[in-house]
Amino acid sequence: MIRQAFFASIALLALGVSLALAQEGPITVYNAQHETLAQEWATGFTEETGIPVIIRQGSDLEVANQILQEGANSPADVFLTENSPGMVLVDNAGLFEPLPRDILDAVPAQFRPENGNWTGIAARSTVFAYNKDSLGEADLPKTMAELADPAWQGRWAASPSGADFQAIVAAYLVLEGEAATLEWLQGMAANAVIVRGNRAALAAANNGEVDGALIYHYYWFGDQAGTGESSANTSLHYFGAHDPGAFVSISGGGVLASSQHKEEAEAFLRFITTKGQDVLRDGSSYEYAIGVDHESNAALPPLNDLGAPQIDPTRLDTVKAAELMTEAGLL
């Protein structure tokens, strides 16, 4: 009796676990964007279409690697990232379904790859957040390359373990080539205070531990809009002038070729690149909206004024970037 009850309860538990962790729904989104943002998109989409959305959360490369491992059997219908390299990884494996013209056209050409296998859904700019007490405007670095100079030793923070920073390195690689990138990374390994997480880097600049932090802009705006706890003493410096430090990283979205619900998946992407862009304007994400005729949050400087270097996102090679970072001892 007891034995049966015992095994039955084990079976029930196992069932419960699988149900709780693997709910079936019409479309499954492998999401590496911020969870709150994706959730807002999903809610809006479901309200409009009645199609439920299941979100599985992860980080860019983690999820991208998983899609590669799962290959044709992937349960994912849609893949959303914070940066392009994760998309490139999946695209290079030929796992994306080419997107219909109307979805691609919703976003200007500079914010999506030429091959049309995926599209941009939002953008974020590299910035140097600096402590206003430690640095005057004149002391600011003119280029990102300067940060590798011995003069900057121990004075700036970054989070090289994250996909965000690895995208910046991939951009540097595209713009400056392998040798210069490795040299810069070695300079960084000598100079930078290594933290984990952009907000930790921002906080280090804010509390004066370092003079500045190389991060994405929206962490600063988000913190300012909140308590300002990690950013009150800081200001943002945009490198501009097509410097690698002005790199604008494109968050991507794509439909998996293995998807059983391609129509619904495309509808979701269509929603994100059109109506969904308003979430970026009104919400607390502070990422740039990139949809045609869609405005970003009013607090942000216009995206087109940032002087970002032109980079085809498909050329962002995160594998090579990680290799160089490993060689430089950052990973």
Next chain:
Amino acid sequence: MTVTTDLQSIRAIPKPRARWEGPSFILCAAVVTGLLSLLPLAFVLYVALTSGWQAIADLVLRPKVGTLLLNTSALLAIVLPVSAVLALAFAWLIERTDIPFARFWSWIMVAPLAVPAFVHSYAWSAFAPRFHGLGAAVLVSILAYLPFIYLPIAAQLRRLDPALEETAQSMGKSPPIVFLRVVLPQLRLAIMGGALLIGLHLLAEYGLFVLTRFDTFATVIVDQFQSVGNGPSTNLLGGVLVLLCLILFGLETRLRGRERYARVGAGAARSRRRSTLGRWTWPALTLCGSFALLSLAVPAWTLLRWLASGGAEIWRFDFILPALGQTALLTLSGAALTTMAALPIAWLTVRAPSRLQKLLEAAHSYVGALPGIIIALALVTVTVNVYLPLYQTVAILLFAYVLMFLPRALVGLRTSIAQAPVELERAATSLGRPLSAIWHTTIRLAAPGALASAALVGLGITTELTATLMLAPNGTRTLAMRFWAHTSELDLAMAAPYALLMVLLSVPLVVLLHGGADRMGQA
């Protein structure tokens, strides 16, 4: 883990003459579990064999690995001796002197276990945001792990035959000399065992060192894994980490020597005289009090501060409840599975000891000493290369938990099965159906002990972070993962409810271990 109950007497129970059908089935089950627990070792061999010299030269013989080795050595070289000395001082004060409130202090010394290591460092990074690096890593490690070495030392101090010390004193040796030459050598095994346990934790811990901004092999392996997956750069670092574990083992075995101090006088039950502290009472109280402040008050204060400042907003039950539910499901099924997996070998160890059983038992036990990160890496590699559909599934996560916590389950099960009278089982077996006989007699009688060890396993799973981060199907959000996500974003207020829940769920661990130490003391 910390339980060092001497099982010699239990193993001595003669094995039953008759060959039944039961044991052969049980033996098969134990062999299967034993083989499965060899997977991580196979993984390390696989990594060593498949990576060419070039890869090893590029990925292992590089400055970063040197830095990591330095970091790890510095950490071990500072934390282990300091912990040993502190634990010794505390154990002596609490067990052997007339320090006021000794019972209260003995609880305080074990209480830090209720706070998961990464919650300790969360508290410290909130309490002193600019305190990081080696100093912070050392301090937080000591605060979080001291109970692991305090418990065996205190238990051994209680068990030592007072006659030894009195005899030595009567030989004209002053109390300090008696402590150094008679007491201390007999604490060596306890000190070594505790230090090894802390050392293994230092090698395996991820969260603590991320938050104190101190790079160790575990942190870098997770970074690599999240950047490039289970590539050679990740796996080779894993290989180095296993090597370090082995070195630690070897060192402990060497230092411990072949000595046997296990013999305990029969007259140990006699209560002993406590030393009078006199004017040292206040310094002693200050020492104990400082430890309580640093290890308990800091986390408590941080948690309360963030809970208060966060207000009702941070109690996002739409996130907390699913996390709690998932954690509960994983914990319950993981604990049940682990206990079941440990049953065959536990039964064999007690009822049918043999050379094969000893080998199997060793296979079951070693795997718990490996960092969770290695087990996770091994399972990723195996699923990806051998059977992909298992990759990042609940099944493989649960399997990782089984491997990690098998030894915990084994210890409690062995003792409780040994306490169930074998005669009952034999009588029931003579009625036929040996498996059912074993189930209805021994296993039922062992149930309370099995429950306790399942609880120990469950508590481990509740606060497990590293392997869960690497193996959980994406979409999984346990309490530890949620806490970690918020903490990484420096959203300390949002992380506070999860930390509080994990602390509350870990309180039984403290009670179990404190009680276990008490029982060892009475033995």
Next chain:
Amino acid sequence: MLQLVGVSKSYGDQQAVSDIGIVAPAGRRTVIVGPSGSGKTTLLRLISGFERPDDGSITLDGQPLDSVPPHQRNIAYVAQEGALFPHMSVADNIGFAMPRRATDCLARIDDLLARVGLPTSMKSRRPHELSGGQQQRVALARALAQQPALMLLDEPFSALDAGLRKNMRDMVETVLREAGIASILVTHDQSEALAFADHLVVMQAGRVADAGPPQRLYDRPNTAATARFLGPAIILDGDIRDGLAHTVLGAIRVDATGSRRASILLRPEQLTVSPVQVGTSQIAEATVLSRLYQGASWRLKIACPGLDQPIDIVTSAHHVATADTVHLRVDGEGHVLPEKT
């Protein structure tokens, strides 16, 4: 010489020992015997300095020990199971006890081992590799190594089996006699106490019930309780007149004069039984209740009219059967207990 005068010690409400007076002269073996809980161990702990007396004084060779800590008393202590240090070899155990690292240290270890009857090849063994008896021998050698003014032995033979016990007792006796140091041995076993002691102290309920040479205590104890504790005792009420006590067993010669009523102690071995009456020395008749064959002798349980308890007697008389009537004779004289039971 160790001297205790009026020593008392209590734990809370529990009076452990009270008003103890003991003298342990140099070169003599003093044995403290008493049932468990009679305060023997407390007494040892007071002497070795692990407890402080509430009252009274303890002096060693005329020097008061009150404020001398245990490690400065030069009193060796041999614990129940030897208490060898498990982490040291036999040689190290003995060497540890030597006052200073003498140059002849190694030679002395050999000598001590020889004195306690152990081969020198044992030197490098660990305690757990020794038998119980060997451990005790090492413990004794270790205690001797410290050249103490007094040696305390706490139930040193209780963990050994019977055969070994006698050997060890003889060895310890010889070694102590040769060393010429005062010793105090504590035991609850009266036959051990009687065999070992020069001077016997019987403790009961925290007090010294009686003290003196063992034979005196056995034959002529002060109390019935001591009498019973030291061996089987037949205690009879009787009227003493003219050196004879008139009891239910008849008239018995006693060691007292005058006329009064008193309790008289007989030891069973003073009684002889025979199946037939011979002469007039036999004083009483008894009935055999049961008998037990023991090889060289028989053990009889006999009932005497007027006694509530049957008596156990060892006899060589073969022709006695159960339910027979036998005749009793008393050898020697009965002992008149000073107080009435």
